[in-house]
Amino acid sequence: MELWTSATPNGWKVSIMIEELIEAGIDMSQVKVRNINLAKGEQFSEEFSAHNPNQKIPVLIDNDRSVMESCAILHYLGEKYPTDLLPEGDLRWNIIPWVYWQAANVGPAFGNKLSYTRYMDSISPEEKAHPLERFGTEAIRLVGILNDQLKEQQWLASDTFTIADIALYPWLRAWKWSKVDITPYPLVMSWIDRVRSRPGVGRGLAYGVPEGEIDQWTEERKAQYRRNGAIIANPKS
């Protein structure tokens, strides 16, 4: 099995899943990880596009089956290796809608907010004002939904940690980088700490990142992310 990925929120979803499966006792030693250099445009190569026509990381290649979309990969691995990360039976349907919720709402809102906050160099501050307001407001609305959800339980979709938490966490943990102020939501803040304290999550976040920089990037790495983000966000500039 091969994972083609990069050190980004959508990439970390899958590396966290692999490490959480290992924590759950599954042998994942067959997984080979290949770093895709997004700033160099490797995602547009013929080889990459043959596995993921959407030309974005991550993609999982399992013999003849290629799976694109980070949340679909979480679902695929959850089904292939049954654990509490994706419970069976009726319980599963507590989880799956929240995975779609992340993919359809949180990823786009946080991703766009981040892009306009840090990377969109090719447009003026005036042009950025509307998307920043729109995606910022939507991101905070979604944080409020998560906060409400956490009033009833410790984890997003159930009493146990599942693929719904994995799907959500990489975007939420980047709230400072995206400038989405989650500090009025203490349940969300403590959920972020709870997820981060899991050994599998710590190892998953280390894919493509030097050990000492998992939680705090150096100024040099921030500049590198800004440069690479700008190349991806402004392809024609």
Ligand SMILES: N[C@@H](CCC(=O)N[C@@H](CS)C(=O)NCC(=O)O)C(=O)O
């Ligand atoms: N909905 C997709 C989004 C994937 C995505 O946007 N990946 C980004 C990195 S986080 C990417 O490959 N960007 C490169 C590009 O847009 O050219 C998923 O969840 O897998």
